Amino acid sequence: MTVQVTLLGTGSPLPAAQQAGPATLVRAGQALLLVDCGRGVVMRLAACGVLPVGLSAVLLTHLHSDHITDLNDVMTTHWIMTSGPTPLRVIGPPGTQRLVDAVLAMLALDQGYRQAHHADLSYPISVDVIEVEPGTVLDVAGTSIMVKPTDHRPVEPTVGYRIEHDGASVAIGGDGVPCAGLDELCAGADIYVQTVMRADLIGRVASLRLREILTYHSTIEQAAQTAERAGVRIFLPTHFLPAIAPGDEDAWRALAAAHFDGQIVLGGDLTAVSADR
Ligand SMILES: [Zn+2]
Numbered sequence: 001m002t003v004q005v006t007l008l009g010t011g012s013p014l015p016a017a018q019q020a021g022p023a024t025l026v027r028a029g030q031a032l033l034l035v036d037c038g039r040g041v042v043m044r045l046a047a048c049g050v051l052p053v054g055l056s057a058v059l060l061t062h063l064h065s066d067h068i069t070d071l072n073d074v075m076t077t078h079w080i081m082t083s084g085p086t087p088l089r090v091i092g093p094p095g096t097q098r099l100v101d102a103v104l105a106m107l108a109l110d111q112g113y114r115q116a117h118h119a120d121l122s123y124p125i126s127v128d129v130i131e132v133e134p135g136t137v138l139d140v141a142g143t144s145i146m147v148k149p150t151d152h153r154p155v156e157p158t159v160g161y162r163i164e165h166d167g168a169s170v171a172i173g174g175d176g177v178p179c180a181g182l183d184e185l186c187a188g189a190d191i192y193v194q195t196v197m198r199a200d201l202i203g204r205v206a207s208l209r210l211r212e213i214l215t216y217h218s219t220i221e222q223a224a225q226t227a228e229r230a231g232v233r234i235f236l237p238t239h240f241l242p243a244i245a246p247g248d249e250d251a252w253r254a255l256a257a258a259h260f261d262g263q264i265v266l267g268g269d270l271t272a273v274s275a276d277r
């Protein structure tokens with residue numbers, strides 16, 4: 001297995017009993033990468049046998065609350081399970097350092113309580129932030145991470161990540177509508193992970209605030225068109241809005257299949273896909 005993608009959370013900001021918030025785990029060679037930190041992420045990592053202390057890096061696509069709400073839990077759990085000063089690496093768009101500084105301030109009281117109680121916990125929570133721009137290429141544990149721009153306006157900046165190892169590639173599109181940067185991110189990728197919405201369902205609800213969400217996310221059809229245009233091998237939708245109702249999987253799949261000839265993997269939290277080469 002060269003690269004494996006696990007959907008840790010397939011939910012959205014709307015509370016749901018069975019869907020954790022947006023988060024995706026990518027295993028690529030020696031690298032263990034967590035993309036976004038939505039509601040319940042540490043629980044879902046545990047279900048995969050992964051502890052925050054085992055992560056090579058955390059990648060953030062953007063700083064919307066549903067993607068960062070449990071970053072504090074990742075940071076704290078990482079810290080209390082280290083045996084010495086070990087920074088957690090957090091990669092994200094400009095603004096990520098400011099976010100991490102604010103989370104550290106939020107955790108300051110707790111850090112003090114724990115350090116007062118445990119003499120060996122003499123070192124503070126440590127986070128190594130790398131702010132990235134479109135075009136940035138990083139190497140994390142022998143795996144290449146390329147950064148491309150996405151379009152989730154008015155949220156700016158937002159980025160997608162292309163993770164490559166040993167000839168296999170995963171494109172993490174995050175939230176957003178189709179754009180040239182997303183096409184570049186996905187070109188020829190083995191696996192394409194994308195936030196998707198159902199315009200036919202959301203467009204009918206009474207709440208204007210909910211309907212407005214459609215303007216800056218890809219519909220399932222648009223994401224399938226991106227996958228087809230880019231020649232993707234496996235389309236892995238996530239961050240479903242609304243949540244997939246029991247028995248409605250075929251309807252979601254049919255909307256995508258009308259635009260994409262490749263493999264569609266449609267599933268809830270902990271759905272995993274491998275790209276073998
Ligand atoms: Zn967003």
Ligand SMILES: [Zn+2]
Pocket residue numbers: 012013022064066067175195239
């Ligand atoms: Zn989101």
